[in-house]
Amino acid sequence: MRLSAFKRPNKLIMPVAIKPAVFKPAFMIALLGIGSVSLYAQAATIAPVDTSASSPTAGIQLISLKSDEVPSSNGADNLTDIADGLDAADQTDDWIDNVPDASAVTDDLDYNNSNDINTDIPAEVAHVSLKAISPETLKTFVAVVDLVRREYVDAVNDEELFNNAMSGLLTKLDSHAEFLDAEAYENLRAFTQGDVGDVGLTATYQPEVGYWVITDVITDSPADKKGIAVGDYLHQIDEFKLDDNKQSNDIKQLLTGIAGTQVDVITSEAGRRKHTTTLQRNNNHPQIIETRLVDGIAIIRLPAFQNNSREQILQSLVSLNAPVSGILLDMRDNPGGVLASAVQIASLFMTDTDVVKVKGRQSPLQTLSTQGTAVLKPLPVVILQNRYSASAAEVLASSLQAQKRATIVGEVSYGKGSVQSVIPLNEEQAVKLTVAHYLTAAGKKIDKIGVQPDMTLSGSENTWEQQALDLLSQQERTSGIRFVKKDTSKASAVEKSIPSN
Numbered sequence: 001m002r003l004s005a006f007k008r009p010n011k012l013i014m015p016v017a018i019k020p021a022v023f024k025p026a027f028m029i030a031l032l033g034i035g036s037v038s039l040y041a042q043a044a045t046i047a048p049v050d051t052s053a054s055s056p057t058a059g060i061q062l063i064s065l066k067s068d069e070v071p072s073s074n075g076a077d078n079l080t081d082i083a084d085g086l087d088a089a090d091q092t093d094d095w096i097d098n099v100p101d102a103s104a105v106t107d108d109l110d111y112n113n114s115n116d117i118n119t120d121i122p123a124e125v126a127h128v129s130l131k132a133i134s135p136e137t138l139k140t141f142v143a144v145v146d147l148v149r150r151e152y153v154d155a156v157n158d159e160e161l162f163n164n165a166m167s168g169l170l171t172k173l174d175s176h177a178e179f180l181d182a183e184a185y186e187n188l189r190a191f192t193q194g195d196v197g198d199v200g201l202t203a204t205y206q207p208e209v210g211y212w213v214i215t216d217v218i219t220d221s222p223a224d225k226k227g228i229a230v231g232d233y234l235h236q237i238d239e240f241k242l243d244d245n246k247q248s249n250d251i252k253q254l255l256t257g258i259a260g261t262q263v264d265v266i267t268s269e270a271g272r273r274k275h276t277t278t279l280q281r282n283n284n285h286p287q288i289i290e291t292r293l294v295d296g297i298a299i300i301r302l303p304a305f306q307n308n309s310r311e312q313i314l315q316s317l318v319s320l321n322a323p324v325s326g327i328l329l330d331m332r333d334n335p336g337g338v339l340a341s342a343v344q345i346a347s348l349f350m351t352d353t354d355v356v357k358v359k360g361r362q363s364p365l366q367t368l369s370t371q372g373t374a375v376l377k378p379l380p381v382v383i384l385q386n387r388y389s390a391s392a393a394e395v396l397a398s399s400l401q402a403q404k405r406a407t408i409v410g411e412v413s414y415g416k417g418s419v420q421s422v423i424p425l426n427e428e429q430a431v432k433l434t435v436a437h438y439l440t441a442a443g444k445k446i447d448k449i450g451v452q453p454d455m456t457l458s459g460s461e462n463t464w465e466q467q468a469l470d471l472l473s474q475q476e477r478t479s480g481i482r483f484v485k486k487d488t489s490k491a492s493a494v495e496k497s498i499p500s501n
Contacts, residue, residue, distance in 0.1 A: 192307050197284045380475040
């Protein structure tokens with residue numbers, strides 16, 4: 001990370017002008033897959049998603065159980081058309097309010113071609129008017145930098161100081177804006193491609209002491225490096241206080257998120273003072289969408305929205321190897337993620353339907369709609385959410401609710417309706433900036449309001465899944481759909497359906 005502006009000047013100066021500069025980015029984010037972001041920059045052209053046969057779901061075939069036979073050459077859906085029209089780079093949303101966003105990336109841009117993106121500073125801001133920034137403010141800033149250089153207890157280089165200054169400038173705008181260094185930038189790419197991160201600890205509730213107790217800490221993990229040890233009590237994760245109503249999966253979900261993001265944990269040694277530790281989710285691993293079958297109903301636990309979430313859902317339905325007559329989509333604690341992924345998943349349930357409206361500062365209201373074949377359209381759907389379901393999760397829930405395509409149960413969701421874009425500055429650094437707000441397809445506000453459930457669930461959250469299953473079981477269901485892999489061998493003749501019990 002080398003920027004010439006970070007070199008220490010020989011003497012204090014009071015700059016009154018900013019020279020235009022051109023940065024060659026690693027990628028530029030298309031705004032929610034529907035257009036380019038104009039933030040004193042021209043967006044590069046993003047190639048559409050490659051939905052060729054190399055797609056993980058290109059070989060999936062659907063068999064309707066209403067018929068006895070389905071010829072291998074007819075009735076198959078390669079499920080690759082849903083992503084048509086969506087850009088390869090799409091915007092994501094953050095882990096509720098206090099964790100940086102991630103964004104899809106593309107490697108299509110030529111870093112040696114300066115035409116990929118133009119970030120020239122426009123003439124109106126190239127020379128900063130002293131009416132906008134007073135000489136005293138500039139003088140004070142330079143004086144603070146010099147004071148830290150000379151008097152701070154530890155030596156701090158200029159690059160770190162200026163990085164901190166840029167970070168402070170952004171985070172003071174809102175809780176979502178952020179300056180991304182090389183590690184955060186790379187972890188962001190890893191997240192959109194399917195990785196998530198955790199902090200490397202496991203905790204279980206021990207009723208004999210009445211606390212969640214840390215039972216495992218991975219060597220050299222973020223938790224280990226910050227001195228958290230087996231036997232410590234875990235009291236709180238971010239703003240979520242832990243009690244006996246939580247389950248181990250809930251704790252795992254709260255500690256897991258966008259790779260490279262931060263999470264605050266409050267721990268204590270038994271009988272000692274509590275203290276807060278900020279941990280990076282740098283223990284990266286692939287995200288797994290858990291799917292299981294209960295009485296013909298597929299329960300899909302969706303932790304976050306990533307570029308491959310749609311494919312993972314379909315693959316998990318294939319792995320059930322049984323007829324599916326209903327879908328319970330569990331999005332509790334889901335922080336959001338790649339918003340275009342929410343549109344792709346909505347496209348599994350609805351055809352030619354508006355999903356979300358996006359309004360930027362300088363752009364007209366734009367609408368994202370479903371694409372392709374709604375392969376899950378015949379199946380009834382219940383969505384389970386809680387107060388921590390946010391952003392893209394709220395987009396999906398609200399769109400299915402508005403079309404009466406799903407019943408939403410649980411409690412009012414978080415209410416996060418702003419859109420962030422990741423804009424590269426150079427090969428290793430980027431800025432995450434709030435660039436738009438989104439509304440439901442009906443034009444209703446989500447931010448600070450959330451999605452109201454059709455049915456509020458009562459009692460311990462541990463019982464909500466069964467309550468949702470009971471509700472889904474009461475809905476009219478067909479004999480179902482079975483998901484199988486295509487048989488690509490020439491000898492294949494037919495695939496026989498298996499009736500549900």
